[in-house]
């Protein structure tokens with residue numbers, strides 16, 4: 056079977072990792088083009104990865120008839136425009152989270168995806184991570200009974216520069232959105248209310264953008280289950296991702312700080328290596344989600360994370376942001392307490 060010709064748009068922190076996976080390890084993919092407006096960036100990555108075409112204009116990739124699918128890893132505020140343009144040219148799309156930065160744009164995107172009948176998968180890679188996948192199977196098998204509490208910790212090893220923060224949508228949309236998604240997936244439940252709190256503790260420059268470096272969301276689910284979700288830019292020790300689910304008959308912990316299962320003990324005490332960054336923690340998941348994207352296009356199936364699913368995650372994140380701006384008032388997802396979001 057012929058390989059699918061792919062173009063990657065945006066070659067920053069994550070775009071380079073996706074490009075590397077597509078050129079080296081994702082079966083069925085042929086990385087044909089890379090694009091990034093930063094002078095020289097696309098050319099240097101193309102040369103490093105042996106990619107035949109590059110451009111400083113993302114539209115060149117979208118308009119190229121030889122390209123079957125576009126992988127969008129550009130700043131969040133450009134996702135909507137990129138998806139719509141790609142869909143209008145009949146290209147399938149893999150887009151990084153969040154789908155867009157406003158619900159109006161998410162609605163426009165969903166409409167175009169449906170009209171043009173393209174596949175659009177969104178980058179909620181935790182669903183493809185082997186540990187989260189195993190946890191899901193164990194919950195389904197009833198090993199902890201009925202899930203009643205979700206605890207999510209997402210701590211980044213530092214704060215990205217202002218150039219990223221100003222287009223990121225803030226901590227709830229940029230960071231906690233991963234936990235809202237995996238909470239809905241693992242609990243098999245919908246979040247119906249959220250209260251968001253946060254503060255700038257360590258990176259004063261982000262206050263200018265209304266952002267915080269430490270945030271917490273208290274969430275309530277339709278079933279009556281509840282949870283708390285922490286987002287932090289304050290873990291200089293590494294990338295700290297942990298999830299706990301309390302069930303009626305047991306609990307389940309996902310994640311560890313350890314990068315390798317080696318502990319060194321000497322005069323200085325004992326030490327082990329901590330997972331340094333998201334590329335290391337989710338290396339497998341980033342590859343597996345792209346492999347699944349290729350298979351989904353081939354089989355013309357519904358992706359495991361749809362644009363509609365991603366809009367629900369955005370809704371929760373945007374309402375958490377509103378709640379934070381209203382001094383942490385509990386707000387109902389969906390507008391009023393009787394209205395539930397639907398999958």
Ligand SMILES: NC(=O)c1ccc[n+]([C@@H]2O[C@H](COP(=O)([O-])OP(=O)(O)OC[C@H]3O[C@@H](n4cnc5c(N)ncnc54)[C@H](O)[C@@H]3O)[C@@H](O)[C@H]2O)c1
Nearest residue numbers: 064065066067068069070091093113128129130131151152
């Ligand atoms: N799933 C995850 O775990 C995860 C992790 C990090 C980032 N992300 C998401 O990926 C996206 C990119 O994040 P990043 O950290 O790689 O950002 P980054 O700032 O490191 O890189 C963005 C790149 O996009 C380029 N760019 C800007 N406008 C462009 C355009 N119109 N077309 C093509 N390229 C353009 C920039 O020059 C830059 O090289 C964001 O939406 C972010 O939320 C997801």
